[in-house]
Amino acid sequence: MSRLVVVSNRVADPRKTAAGGLAVALADVLNNTGGMWFGWSGKIAAEGEAAEAVHSQQAGKVKLVTLDLTQADHDAYYLGYSNGVLWPVFHYRLDLADFDAGYIDGYRRVNQQFARKLLPLLKPDDIIWVHDYHLIPLAAELRALGCEQRIGFFLHIPLPPPLMLAAIPGHDWLIRALFAYDLVGFQSQADLSHFARYVESEAHAQPIEPGRWRAFGRTVQAGSFPIGIDVDEFMQLTAAPEATDMYERMKREYSRRKLLVGVDRLDYSKGLPQRLRAFRELLENSPETRGSATLVQIASPSREDVSAYTDLLHELESLCGSINGNFGELDWMPVRYIHRTVARARLPGLYRASRVALVTPLRDGMNLVAKEFIAAQDPEDPGVLVLSRFAGAAEQLPEALLVNPYDREGTAAAILLALQMPLEERRSRHEAMMRTLRRYDVHWWCDSFLAGLASAHAEEKGPTWLRL
Numbered sequence: 525m526s527r528l529v530v531v532s533n534r535v536a537d538p539r540k541t542a543a544g545g546l547a548v549a550l551a552d553v554l555n556n557t558g559g560m561w562f563g564w565s566g567k568i569a570a571e572g573e574a575a576e577a578v579h580s581q582q583a584g585k586v587k588l589v590t591l592d593l594t595q596a597d598h599d600a601y602y603l604g605y606s607n608g609v610l611w612p613v614f615h616y617r618l619d620l621a622d623f624d625a626g627y628i629d630g631y632r633r634v635n636q637q638f639a640r641k642l643l644p645l646l647k648p649d650d651i652i653w654v655h656d657y658h659l660i661p662l663a664a665e666l667r668a669l670g671c672e673q674r675i676g677f678f679l680h681i682p683l684p685p686p687l688m689l690a691a692i693p694g695h696d697w698l699i700r701a702l703f704a705y706d707l708v709g710f711q712s713q714a715d716l717s718h719f720a721r722y723v724e725s726e727a728h729a730q731p732i733e734p735g736r737w738r739a740f741g742r743t744v745q746a747g748s749f750p751i752g753i754d755v756d757e758f759m760q761l762t763a764a765p766e767a768t769d770m771y772e773r774m775k776r777e778y779s780r781r782k783l784l785v786g787v788d789r790l791d792y793s794k795g796l797p798q799r800l801r802a803f804r805e806l807l808e809n810s811p812e813t814r815g816s817a818t819l820v821q822i823a824s825p826s827r828e829d830v831s832a833y834t835d836l837l838h839e840l841e842s843l844c845g846s847i848n849g850n851f852g853e854l855d856w857m858p859v860r861y862i863h864r865t866v867a868r869a870r871l872p873g874l875y876r877a878s879r880v881a882l883v884t885p886l887r888d889g890m891n892l893v894a895k896e897f898i899a900a901q902d903p904e905d906p907g908v909l910v911l912s913r914f915a916g917a918a919e920q921l922p923e924a925l926l927v928n929p930y931d932r933e934g935t936a937a938a939i940l941l942a943l944q945m946p947l948e949e950r951r952s953r954h955e956a957m958m959r960t961l962r963r964y965d966v967h968w969w970c971d972s973f974l975a976g977l978a979s980a981h982a983e984e985k986g987p988t989w990l991r992l
């Protein structure tokens with residue numbers, strides 16, 4: 525069996541659990557198959573020291589290989605281009621993008637550095653799976669160095685419509701680079717259709733058959749592979765002592781209340797201020813919820829070195845303060861806002877103790893919290909998922925209460941419906957969503973992507989890629 529080489533911006537030890545979609549999703553897969561995981565160490569090389577060395581470490585069956593970045597490369601590649609351009613634009617936030625011309629050079633430089641360091645570590649029949657927006661040009665850089673192995677790419681975040689993509693200076697270069705992969709995977713049909721429209725209209729690619737295009741002397745296959753969770757593992761985690769302890773404590777503490785839960789990285793794509801305003805609207809217009817509905821909002825710290833996040837942090841603190849100030853009673857606080865990471869083992873207990881989950885991103889590739897919440901429920905008395913129609917998960921979970929997070933009144937009305945939903949309806953919606961979660965779990969995601977990659981034709985390698 526071919527060795528799997530995973531490449532992503534950050535590398536996580538698959539034996540440990542961590543906050544963050546990719547680490548959670550890949551841990552299991554890598555553990556079971558063995559292989560290599562290559563990426564940035566998270567460290568900045570000391571001033572004047574070239575970031576040339578690679579660090580290698582064995583984690584069970586998996587080899588972890590990392591490299592350091594210089595401060596300048598980190599600033600341009602990570603903060604600048606990845607998180608200052610691609611993250612906002614791909615989440616439809618052109619207003620937050622900083623198109624500083626220097627960033628794209630740093631982005632390309634780091635991708636070249638990754639390619640140079642990875643190439644000598646590869647075996648001829650390796651299968652390489654590159655993850656996410658930080659590394660879009662990696663295959664093109666590897667091909668330019670003569671790499672002929674199969675390479676797949678999965679985009680964890682959404683792909684915006686063609687005209688929005690076209691706002692990025694150098695967008696043609698970026699999308700052309702995707703043609704160096706044998707298979708490109710997206711989270712949803714919507715993202716795939718944006719790709720199809722872009723390559724046909726902007727790159728004049730020729731459709732060969734559904735999901736297959738030819739341009740720049742190469743053929744690329746693309747498909748929708750919605751990421752799932754490990755349902756069995758999450759259910760086991762739900763039944764484990766830490767989660768049951770958490771569940772019991774929350775049930776005891778909130779025995780007279782109805783608990784709502786939100787668990788997100790603190791990020792503007794997650795729609796947190798809009799969610800809090802919808803919750804305030806609920807308290808204002810549905811007095812029966814006062815003294816009862818309690819929102820526990822976990823906002824785990826993330827990328828706080830990016831300036832847009834500081835504004836968001838202040839906005840959230842001020843919104844929570846004003847809701848609690850205006851509606852709180854001596855014995856009831858409407859919002860519990862926690863700006864810390866909660867231990868993963870405790871999360872399922874929190875989910876299970878909650879009647880409603882608010883998963884209301886303005887745009888999200890998939891959103892695994894929605895799936896974790898469903899998996900943690902008691903099937904006999906399950907909670908209700910209020911889900912943004914702009915999360916990739918909405919395509920798969922029509923049985924959730926789908927909302928437009930920009931519509932404050934509509935979202936508040938859906939939250940009320942969720943709080944009042946009869947048991948029978950809660951059960952039938954939950955049952956339908958569990959069927960989907962089981963069928964399209966993380967193993968399905970991994971197996972179907974890798975099967976697609978194995979059957980994708982690696983055609984016309986080489987010279988075309990010498991000039992990107």
Ligand code: GDG
Binds near residue numbers: 546
């Ligand atoms: C990207 C895409 C896509 C959150 N807070 C805590 C915590 N978490 C865990 C959750 C969940 C994960 O982090 C978050 O995953 P999401 O899918 O919601 O979102 P992103 O981090 O933005 O991930 C996303 C994903 O990639 C996978 O492809 O779904 O659309 O944006 O697992 O449980 N975990 C712990 N403490 C916390 O406070 N332990």
